[in-house]
Amino acid sequence: MRLYMGLVHFPVYNKNGEKIASAITTLDIHDLARLARTYDVRRVFIITPLQDQQELARRVLRHWIEGYGGRYNWHRKEALECVSVVESIEQAVARIQEIEGELPITIATDAGYQEERSISYEEARESIWRNQVAVLIFGTAWGLHEEVIRQSDRVLAPVLGKKGYNHLSVRTAAAIILDRLAGSEEN
Amino acid sequence: MRLYMGLVHFPVYNKNGEKIASAITTLDIHDLARLARTYDVRRVFIITPLQDQQELARRVLRHWIEGYGGRYNWHRKEALECVSVVESIEQAVARIQEIEGELPITIATDAGYQEERSISYEEARESIWRNQVAVLIFGTAWGLHEEVIRQSDRVLAPVLGKKGYNHLSVRTAAAIILDRLAGSEEN
Numbered sequence: 001m002r003l004y005m006g007l008v009h010f011p012v013y014n015k016n017g018e019k020i021a022s023a024i025t026t027l028d029i030h031d032l033a034r035l036a037r038t039y040d041v042r043r044v045f046i047i048t049p050l051q052d053q054q055e056l057a058r059r060v061l062r063h064w065i066e067g068y069g070g071r072y073n074w075h076r077k078e079a080l081e082c083v084s085v086v087e088s089i090e091q092a093v094a095r096i097q098e099i100e101g102e103l104p105i106t107i108a109t110d111a112g113y114q115e116e117r118s119i120s121y122e123e124a125r126e127s128i129w130r131n132q133v134a135v136l137i138f139g140t141a142w143g144l145h146e147e148v149i150r151q152s153d154r155v156l157a158p159v160l161g162k163k164g165y166n167h168l169s170v171r172t173a174a175a176i177i178l179d180r181l182a183g184s185e186e187n
Numbered sequence: 188m189r190l191y192m193g194l195v196h197f198p199v200y201n202k203n204g205e206k207i208a209s210a211i212t213t214l215d216i217h218d219l220a221r222l223a224r225t226y227d228v229r230r231v232f233i234i235t236p237l238q239d240q241q242e243l244a245r246r247v248l249r250h251w252i253e254g255y256g257g258r259y260n261w262h263r264k265e266a267l268e269c270v271s272v273v274e275s276i277e278q279a280v281a282r283i284q285e286i287e288g289e290l291p292i293t294i295a296t297d298a299g300y301q302e303e304r305s306i307s308y309e310e311a312r313e314s315i316w317r318n319q320v321a322v323l324i325f326g327t328a329w330g331l332h333e334e335v336i337r338q339s340d341r342v343l344a345p346v347l348g349k350k351g352y353n354h355l356s357v358r359t360a361a362a363i364i365l366d367r368l369a370g371s372e373e374n
Binding site: 015027030031034037038039040073076079082086114155159161162163164165166167168169170171172174175176179180182183 | 202214217218221222224226227260262263265266325345346348349351352353354355356358359360361362363366367368370371
């Protein structure tokens with residue numbers, strides 16, 4: 001598996017459908033890193049163009065990797081070592097290309113349904129297990145801006161609730177999506 | 188489906204393997220409520236014997252159900268309405284019995300493997316879809332105390348990572364477990 005994840009803080013929507021840069025939730029960094037470790041994701045990119053937010057994310061990483069956090073909780077260090085902070089989705093894609101020697105397919109995740117270009121869990125899983133380099137793109141706040149959806153190669157079908165409720169946190173949605181796409185065959 | 192969830196703050200382990208009562212993480216209440224709404228879980232019990240922690244949890248609920256939060260974000264209100272604060276697992280079980288007219292089976296979740304009494308995802312899923320009243324018990328901090336595991340009817344097999352890393356947050360583990368047990372057939 002040559003799978004990557006990106007957590008996007010810009011461009012995303014706020015509650016009023018405006019294009020914004022959201023603030024970092026440090027807990028998301030931990031949760032995504034731990035998920036990455038569990039499901040053998042190669043690297044998690046925390047994506048924000050805001051300098052102060054990049055610095056906040058890097059401070060969290062330093063604390064847990066080099067500082068007291070790493071001595072206090074080794075499992076956390078192990079997880080957070082796979083996290084990088086970058087400015088844009090383009091930069092994340094460029095890094096992946098450097099590492100893998102080829103461009104990843106970008107798979108956006110969205111709580112709305114993007115029929116034309118949507119990819120089923122089965123298709124996405126198959127392509128990931130065929131060793132296709134891929135990056136799953138998750139949006140914070142009220143979700144990925146339409147331009148990210150448009151520029152992505154594919155859009156993953158949403159996690160649908162029984163009663164049409166689809167307002168999961170990005171952490172829990174990422175957990176479910178990773179388990180569906182990268183979970184072991186035995187489970 | 189007659190499925191319930193309980194998030195246990197006592198008795199759980201701390202990092203040193205001691206029996207403690209953990210503090211409420213308000214974000215866990217939100218995440219579990221939103222998961223419950225998505226997967227048609229009837230009620231989420233936040234379980235703690237500490238009065239101040241019960242009050243904290245109730246304050247969060249009031250804010251989002253009756254206060255400003257409910258007007259600000261209706262989806263959050265809708266989710267949090269299914270949350271109750273109780274003192275103990277026994278009290279949660281008694282409430283479920285009141286609602287359903289029968290005792291639920293208690294299924295503990297544990298990152299360690301409890302071979303003798305473990306139940307596979309397939310078995311658990313089947314029993315839930317057969318409409319068996321069941322409550323999934325999740326532990327905060329470093330996991331459920333052994334006495335909870337012992338007293339539960341069944342223990343769910345852990346979510347296993349590819350490389351043996353099993354240190355997910357309780358939020359993300361609950362998301363994965365619910366999707367496996369209660370996710371729609373189509374997905």
